[in-house]
Structure formats: C-alpha cells, structure tokens
Amino acid sequence: MSSRVSLPLMVNEPGTGHAPVAPFLRLSALWIQVTGTWCNLECTHCINSSGPASPWLKPLAPEIARNAIREADELGVKEIYFTGGEPFLHGEILALLAEALEVAPTTVLTNGTLIDPAMADRLAGLARDAAYSLEIRVSLDDVDPEQNDRVRGRGAWAKAVQAIERLHARGLLPIVTATEISNTDATPGLYERFRDFLRSLGIERPRVKIMPVFALGRQAGQAGGDGERLSGASLEGFDTALLQCSDTRVVADGGVYACPILAGLAGARRS
Numbered sequence: 001m002s003s004r005v006s007l008p009l010m011v012n013e014p015g016t017g018h019a020p021v022a023p024f025l026r027l028s029a030l031w032i033q034v035t036g037t038w039c040n041l042e043c044t045h046c047i048n049s050s051g052p053a054s055p056w057l058k059p060l061a062p063e064i065a066r067n068a069i070r071e072a073d074e075l076g077v078k079e080i081y082f083t084g085g086e087p088f089l090h091g092e093i094l095a096l097l098a099e100a101l102e103v104a105p106t107t108v109l110t111n112g113t114l115i116d117p118a119m120a121d122r123l124a125g126l127a128r129d130a131a132y133s134l135e136i137r138v139s140l141d142d143v144d145p146e147q148n149d150r151v152r153g154r155g156a157w158a159k160a161v162q163a164i165e166r167l168h169a170r171g172l173l174p175i176v177t178a179t180e181i182s183n184t185d186a187t188p189g190l191y192e193r194f195r196d197f198l199r200s201l202g203i204e205r206p207r208v209k210i211m212p213v214f215a216l217g218r219q220a221g222q223a224g225g226d227g228e229r230l231s232g233a234s235l236e237g238f239d240t241a242l243l244q245c246s247d248t249r250v251v252a253d254g255g256v257y258a259c260p261i262l263a264g265l266a267g268a269r270r271s
C-alpha cells in the first residue's frame with residue numbers, strides 16, 4: 001500500500017452494484033481506524049469482529065495516519081476520530097493524537113482497559129496543551145459488572161470503570177458509550193441508570209451515549225433473517241446530504257472508505 005493516502009474530496013463516485021449512491025459534499029469528519037480490528041477484547045456484539053488474534057484488518061502504519069491528518073487539514077476537516085479495534089494498543093497513539101489535536105477537535109473510542117494512571121496522566125497533559133478539545137469515549141454496556149462482562153469479557157467492567165474514574169479525576173469528562181445489548185428489558189431506563197451510576201462515582205456531569213446493536217460482525221444473523229438492505233429506492237425522497245458518508249471519510253488499512261462501519265470492505269473503498 002502506498003504511504004500516500006488521497007482523500008477524494010468533491011468526487012461523487014458511483015455506487016457498487018445496486019447499492020444506493022450518495023454524493024460526497026465535503027470533508028467534515030475524518031475517522032482513523034488506527035488499530036484495524038486488533039483489540040484486546042472480543043465482545044459478542046463487535047460490529048467489525050475485532051479481537052486479539054489475527055485481525056482481518058491490520059493496524060495502520062503511523063505515516064498513513066499522519067498523511068491522512070495532513071490532507072484532511074488541507075481539506076478543512078472539522079472533527080477527527082480514532083477507532084479500531086482498541087486504539088490504545090497502537091504504539092504511536094499518543095503522538096498521533098497530538099498531531100490530530102493541532103488540526104481539529106479529536107475523539108478516541110476506547111474500551112478503557114488500557115488507561116492506567118500513567119496513560120490517564122498523559123491524556124490529561126495532551127488535553128491541557130492542545131489547540132482543540134480531546135474527547136474520550138469509554139465503552140461500557142451495563143452498570144452491572146456481570147451483565148457487562150457477559151458480552152465484553154471477564155474483568156472488562158472493572159477496568160473500564162477505573163478508566164472513567166481516572167479520566168474524571170484528571171479533569172477530562174469521558175463520554176460513556178453503551179449499547180443496548182444487555183439492556184433490552186430495561187432500555188427505557190438505560191440512560192437514567194448510567195446517569196445515576198456515574199453520579200454515584202462522584203461524576204456530577206455525566207455524559208452518556210446510547211447506541212443500538214447492529215446486526216453486523218459477531219451479531220450478524222442474530223437479528224433473524226438476512227436483514228434489509230438499502231437500495232436506491234430506499235432513499236427516494238430522503239436528503240442524502242444527511243448521510244454520514246456525504247461528509248465523512250475513513251482511513252483504514254487498504255485505503256479510504258465511505259463509512260466507519262464499512263471500513264475494510266472493498267465495496268466501500270473510495271481510493
């Protein structure tokens with residue numbers, strides 16, 4: 001793969017097969033799938049089947065991520081996101097975060113298990129010195145350890161909660177990201193349960209993001225049937241400028257892709 005990644009701004013590329021076509025209007029958000037599908041956990045609902053062994057999507061070489069940040073800056077990017085896999089497994093993650101923070105507000109999506117006191121100190125230092133804001137989203141699927149670890153693996157809850165407390169203690173306000181996977185019966189109260197739990201930790205301004213479970217990756221087929229596929233007809237009358245792929249690109253192993261969920265899939269590759 002070339003170390004030069006080209007972001008195809010203002011190019012409306014044809015769809016693949018019968019897939020709907022959405023125009024690419026501008027680059028607002030750059031996602032960097034920095035560790036590919038390499039993760040130290042192996043969650044049952046992982047949308048890209050990440051895990052510790054033989055990631056099907058390889059981690060990015062640092063120079064690929066750096067070039068993408070530079071080019072995105074030239075194109076006026078407004079937000080940068082780091083995801084994986086688990087971004088804190090990448091040996092250059094702190095240096096890459098520092099470079100991204102010179103360009104735009106930057107968010108890391110993490111399972112929190114690798115944020116020990118030293119890492120929390122370094123992240124707080126980065127946030128303090130940065131031109132733009134640093135957001136850290138920590139995944140936690142239930143306030144109950146057993147329910148969480150049933151889908152995320154033994155010990156994941158305790159490490160994620162420690163990370164949340166460490167970040168909060170250093171003045172960072174982590175966003176706790178929960179899926180509805182272990183909460184189907186209690187979904188109406190899910191946000192409130194997290195809010196109250198975080199307050200019980202002494203976090204006076206809880207930030208919680210609730211995500212649906214997608215029938216993708218390890219959950220593929222769990223929802224029953226083959227699932228409905230989008231077609232051009234599905235989008236008739238819909239303002240495609242509202243679609244994430246109209247102003248977002250993802251750099252991941254193999255090139256630039258239209259959407260974070262589709263990173264690594266040949267049909268979603270834009271360059």
Ligand code: SF4
Nearest residue numbers: 039041043046085111
């Ligand atoms: S959901 Fe997140 S933490 Fe879990 S295996 Fe996938 S990338 Fe790793």
